[in-house]
Amino acid sequence: MxxxxxxxxxxxxxxxxxxxxxxxxxxxxxxxxxxxxxxxxxxxxxxxxxxxxxxxxxxxxxxxxxxxxxxxxxxxxxxxxxxxxxxxxxxxxxxxxxxxxICPPADAVDLLADKADTYQALAGSKLVPPWRVARSGPQFDAAIVDLDELWTRSHPLIMKPTRGVGADGVRFLTRAAPDLTSLLGPIGPLVWVQTVRDAIAAAAEHVPDLMLMPYLPGPETSVDVLAHRGRTLAAIPRTKSGRHRVLGGDPRLPGLASELVERFDLDGLVNVQFRLFNDEPALLEINSRPSGGLFQTALTGVNLPWAAVQLALGRDPGPLHPRLGTEFVSVSSVVPLTQVAAGVASSFAGTKPLEVAAAD
Missing domain, CATH: 3.40.50.20 (Rossmann fold)
Known part of the structure; x- marks a missing residue:
């Protein structure tokens, strides 16, 4: 080639x-x-x-x-x-x-971009935890009432925008205003429920769709999938609990991810995230794009990005047999911006090589 x-x-x-x-x-x-x-x-x-x-x-x-x-x-x-x-x-x-x-069909991309639309499309599935959507103050209060029995001190209600990336906008609701100890502690995602009510009232008609749902305990498993026209060619689970990571986890999850890939006729590199609800697998979201942690799957001996390129070009990537079980942690590394790939010729018209300021 x-x-x-x-x-x-x-x-x-x-x-x-x-x-x-x-x-x-x-x-x-x-x-x-x-x-x-x-x-x-x-x-x-x-x-x-x-x-x-x-x-x-x-x-x-x-x-x-x-x-x-x-x-x-x-x-x-x-x-x-x-x-x-x-x-x-x-x-x-x-x-x-x-x-x-390397991209799923447009209809699937649009549907999966909204977490509420995704859950609605899977109505009746055991993978869907209890959830509500609020677009106004009264709807927010109604959602709180509906989910109140699931709201405990150790398992707060979660609020997040139905459209968002990663943990952007995710907040843990509290029943009481923050005290001085919490205000002087580490910054976190906790927010007093009355603060949310006030913010919704101030936003008036400009409130985005907000999803409320119970806290789903971990571990969290992210399944990176290579798909071809609704068929899963490889599904590699990455499970995290605190700093600890393992390539593997609940053996049911790759199969469940494959069912979702077929359900939405997905293609290319996609990602399915799970947690637990009542000790059973629960769907967090389906991403129609590669996950930020996809590179970690290289530890299984499978090169998913290259296999996706092969598929896109109409070629058979061959058998893909990931080796699971590797435990690992992730750390930050240094990427020198002054050295782009060897022999690079920039195609960015009028742009100088990337530079970084000298450390103080």
Whole structure:
């Protein structure tokens, strides 16, 4: 196989590790890696051969700009994270210029972007914990009443936006106002329920959909899945409890993740997150994009990003047999921004090499 041109647009900082996995793919295929990000200090740009201008997602011609860049740089495979929905809706346009997408169908991307829509689509499933959505003060109070028996000191109610990434906006509700001891302690996600009521009242008609649900105890398991037209080719669970991590966990979860992949006809690299409710698996969310921790699956001996590229190009990635059981912890590392990949020629017009300020 000749070399493959791959573009990752704005992504997690940990995407720098995915780029490394692509560069050192098991088939030894030469790759030319492109990256773009609104923040020129993003670590992911340290792993690419060419930096591209990151189109602004809110621009009306965002997708047209993406298409132009793919055409200009003869991109073979695009892994979109920012603007995934807009790009997915124009998948045929990318195919017409020879650019394959690592991305689920647009309908699935749109549905899974909203946690309430996801739960509603799975109504009646044992995987769905109790939940309510509030868009006003009265609805918020009604949700509190409905879920009150599940609200204990050790298991508070959780509030989060139905649309959000990771833990953004996740808050643990408290019945009492914070005392001085809690105010002087570590910053945390606790918020007094009356504070939420006041904020909703102040926002008036501009309240986003807020999901309320009981706290789901851990451990939390994130299942990274490589899917092809609703069929799971590999499902690798990563379970965390505090700092401790293990590649594995509840043996039921990969199968449950596969059922969800089939239910929503998913494709590419996706992620399914589980916790527990009444000691049984409960779904947190399904992400239509690769997880920030996907690179950790390399410890199983399987290169999921490269297998996804193979699939996107219409090739058989071969058998994928992850070795589970590895225990690990994650730590921060240093990524020198002044050394992009060896032999790099920047494609970011008028941009100087990335620089970092000297430490004090």
């Amino acid at each position: 000749q070399h493959v041109r791959i573009w990752l647009n704005r992504n997690y900082a940990t995407a720098v590790h995915l780029l490394d996995m692509l560069r050192h793919n098991p088939d030894g295929v030469p790759v030319e890696l492109f990256g773009s990000h609104a923040d020129l200090s993003s670590p992911m740009l340290a792993g690419v051969d060419h930096k591209l201008r990151e189109p602004v997602v809110t621009d009306p011609d965002f997708v047209d700009q993406m298409l132009d860049l793919c055409r200009q740089h003869r991109i073979d495979v695009l892994l979109p994270v920012a603007g995934q929905s807009q790009i997915a809706h124009r998948a045929s346009d990318f195919a017409s210029i020879g650019t394959a997408l």
